[in-house]
Amino acid sequence: MNRPRTLIVGAGISGLALAKALLDRGLSVDVVERRAEDEQATLGTGLYLPANAVRALRGIGVGDAMAKLAEPVVRQRLHEHRGRPLAEFGVDRIWGDVGPCLAITRGELHEVLRTSVDASVVRHDTTVTEVAQDRTVTFADGTTDTYDLVVGADGINSAVRRSLFGGPEPRFLGQLCWRFVADGTTTPAMTDWTARLGTKGRTFLTVQLGAGRVYCYADINSFVPTAPPGDWRTLFADFGGPVPRLLEQGANAHFAALHESVNTVWTRPGVALVGDAAHAFSPSMAQGGAMALEDALVLADALGTTPDISAALAAFQARRAGRVAWVVSQNHRRDKARNLPTPLRNFTLRRAGERMFKANHAPLHTRP
Numbered sequence: 001m002n003r004p005r006t007l008i009v010g011a012g013i014s015g016l017a018l019a020k021a022l023l024d025r026g027l028s029v030d031v032v033e034r035r036a037e038d039e040q041a042t043l044g045t046g047l048y049l050p051a052n053a054v055r056a057l058r059g060i061g062v063g064d065a066m067a068k069l070a071e072p073v074v075r076q077r078l079h080e081h082r083g084r085p086l087a088e089f090g091v092d093r094i095w096g097d098v099g100p101c102l103a104i105t106r107g108e109l110h111e112v113l114r115t116s117v118d119a120s121v122v123r124h125d126t127t128v129t130e131v132a133q134d135r136t137v138t139f140a141d142g143t144t145d146t147y148d149l150v151v152g153a154d155g156i157n158s159a160v161r162r163s164l165f166g167g168p169e170p171r172f173l174g175q176l177c178w179r180f181v182a183d184g185t186t187t188p189a190m191t192d193w194t195a196r197l198g199t200k201g202r203t204f205l206t207v208q209l210g211a212g213r214v215y216c217y218a219d220i221n222s223f224v225p226t227a228p229p230g231d232w233r234t235l236f237a238d239f240g241g242p243v244p245r246l247l248e249q250g251a252n253a254h255f256a257a258l259h260e261s262v263n264t265v266w267t268r269p270g271v272a273l274v275g276d277a278a279h280a281f282s283p284s285m286a287q288g289g290a291m292a293l294e295d296a297l298v299l300a301d302a303l304g305t306t307p308d309i310s311a312a313l314a315a316f317q318a319r320r321a322g323r324v325a326w327v328v329s330q331n332h333r334r335d336k337a338r339n340l341p342t343p344l345r346n347f348t349l350r351r352a353g354e355r356m357f358k359a360n361h362a363p364l365h366t367r368p
C-alpha cells in the first residue's frame, strides 16, 4: 500500500506539523479539527520553545517563517519572589549547539504551521466522536469513514485514545495556572525568561515576546482543580519587581488546572497517538510543544521510509519511548522540587541552578 488513506484528528501543533511532514514526503493526508479556523488563530497566550522544539520546527521546514515572528530567548533567570537573583545563565550553557530558544504567541505558531499546509487538507468544524477497531471514524454529524491510518493528534482529552487505547484518565497535578500577554513597555525593562519563585509552590514567569509584549504565566499549588474564589491576582500580591504592574493587566487571564496524561502505548494496528494525546505533562520544562513536534517528525520519517504501516508504527513507538519517559521523569522531579522548603530550594538553586538545568536537558541534545 503506497499511499495509505490517512486521517489526522486535530489541527493543533502536532497535527499540523505531522500533516506538513507527511505531505513533504509525498504522502496524502486529511486533517479534521473541531474548532473553527478563526477561533484557532486567536487561541492561547504565549509559548516558550526550547532549542529542541526550534530544531524540530526547522526539521519540519518552517524555521525561517518562525524566525520572522518569534523572539530569541538568550538568558534564563531564576529569582526569589521579591526579585533577589538565585541563578542566571545563557541558554547556550543549557543547550550547547542544539540551536536558539524562542518565544512566540500560540496564535503566531499556529499561523506558521497552518500556512505551511495546503488549506484544502484541513477540514474545520469537524469533530471525531469515536474510532472503531477497524479504523471506521464516526463524526459528530453522524457520518462515518474508514481509513488505513488514523492519527490521534487531538490533545489531552483525545477521543482517539479514549476509543481505542483505554488507559488512565488525565490526572490532576495539584497545580493551577493563569496566563496572559501584557504590554511590557509600562514596566521596568524585562528581557528573556525570568521565573520568580515564591513560597508554597508559587511561580510567576515572564517571557519576552518582542514588540513590547510579555507573556506572563503564574501558578500555585492546589488540592482541587478549580479556581479559588475571588481575584486570582491577590495570590501573588507579595511578589516584587515588575509583577504588580503586570498583574494590573491580568484581570482576564486564561485559567487552567494542570493535568498529566501519560500512556506508554501510542500505537495499535493502523492507529497512532502523537503530542498531548499520547503524553501531556506539566509545563514546568516547557517540553510539550517540543515533544509534539518531535513526534510528528519521527512518525513522518517512519511512514516515509516504509510502506508497511505496522513496521512504521513500531519504529515510531520504539524511537519515542525513552525520550518521552525521560521528560516525564524530569517533570516529576521539578514538580517535587517546587515543594522543597523555601530556604533549601533557594540555597540549592544558588549553588547548582545552572548545573541542574543543564543535566535535566542534556539527553534532549541528541536528535529524536
Ligand SMILES: Cc1cc2nc3c(=O)[nH]c(=O)nc-3n(C[C@H](O)[C@H](O)[C@H](O)COP(=O)(O)OP(=O)(O)OC[C@H]3O[C@@H](n4cnc5c(N)ncnc54)[C@H](O)[C@@H]3O)c2cc1C
Pocket: 009, 010, 011, 012, 013, 014, 015, 032, 033, 034, 035, 046, 047, 048, 049, 050, 053, 126, 127, 128, 129, 153, 154, 155, 156, 157, 158, 159, 177, 256, 258, 274, 275, 276, 277, 283, 286, 287, 288, 289, 290, 292
Ligand atoms: C498552561 C500550559 C502552558 C504550556 N506552556 C508551554 C510552553 O511554554 N512551551 C511548550 O512547548 N509547551 C507548552 N505547553 C504544552 C503544549 O501546549 C502542548 O504540549 C501542545 O499544545 C500539544 O499540542 P497538540 O497538538 O498535541 O495538542 P493540542 O494543542 O491540544 O491540539 C489538539 C487539537 O485537536 C483538536 N481536537 C480535540 N479533540 C478533537 C476531536 N474529537 N475532533 C477533532 N479535533 C479535535 C483541538 O481543538 C486542538 O486543536 C503548555 C501547556 C499548558 C497546559
